Amino acid sequence: MFENDTAQFEMLVSNSKTLQTKWTAVCKIIQKDIANRFGISVDESTVRKIGEARLMTLSNSPLDKEQYSKQVEALPALQEVIKIREINSGNLAARKEALEAINAMPNRTKTNRADKISEARRLNVASSGATYDDSGLSHEQKVQQLLTIASPAERISKARAWGILK
Numbered sequence: 001m002f003e004n005d006t007a008q009f010e011m012l013v014s015n016s017k018t019l020q021t022k023w024t025a026v027c028k029i030i031q032k033d034i035a036n037r038f039g040i041s042v043d044e045s046t047v048r049k050i051g052e053a054r055l056m057t058l059s060n061s062p063l064d065k066e067q068y069s070k071q072v073e074a075l076p077a078l079q080e081v082i083k084i085r086e087i088n089s090g091n092l093a094a095r096k097e098a099l100e101a102i103n104a105m106p107n108r109t110k111t112n113r114a115d116k117i118s119e120a121r122r123l124n125v126a127s128s129g130a131t132y133d134d135s136g137l138s139h140e141q142k143v144q145q146l147l148t149i150a151s152p153a154e155r156i157s158k159a160r161a162w163g164i165l166k
Helices: 002-014 017-040 044-048 051-058 063-071 077-088 090-103 110-122 139-147 152-161
Strands: none
Touching: 002 017, 002 044, 002 051, 002 077, 002 139, 017 044, 017 051, 017 077, 044 051, 051 063, 063 077, 077 090, 139 152
């Protein structure tokens, strides 16, 4: 559906100087908005996928902000950024989904394992996400804290950091 819409849109814009000027302005505004909101730059072909951008170029109707936001957030180029932001904000469902996807990746070779680690770091799920305040904890309390850490690698790392394990 979008392929046909964008092809027709491109044809209409290419045949009209007025639409070319309007499209250039709309495209720049949307690219700036996406850069400000999500911190990434998108090209013109990505903006062209936004139905509200095409509609705004072809008509005098104002932008429907709700539809625009939905369409922008549905762009494949932004899905990863949105997922990482959700994970970083503490969304446990997004974190669980990312971990499940990483755990489903093959783990047979060193390259596979390196890919899994890279993906976990990129999505910021390489650690449990929990923070441990070690100020004023006794040795026994630190051991109790260690027992709450599910990841063996993270547990060992924290134990070494606290001087419990060498």
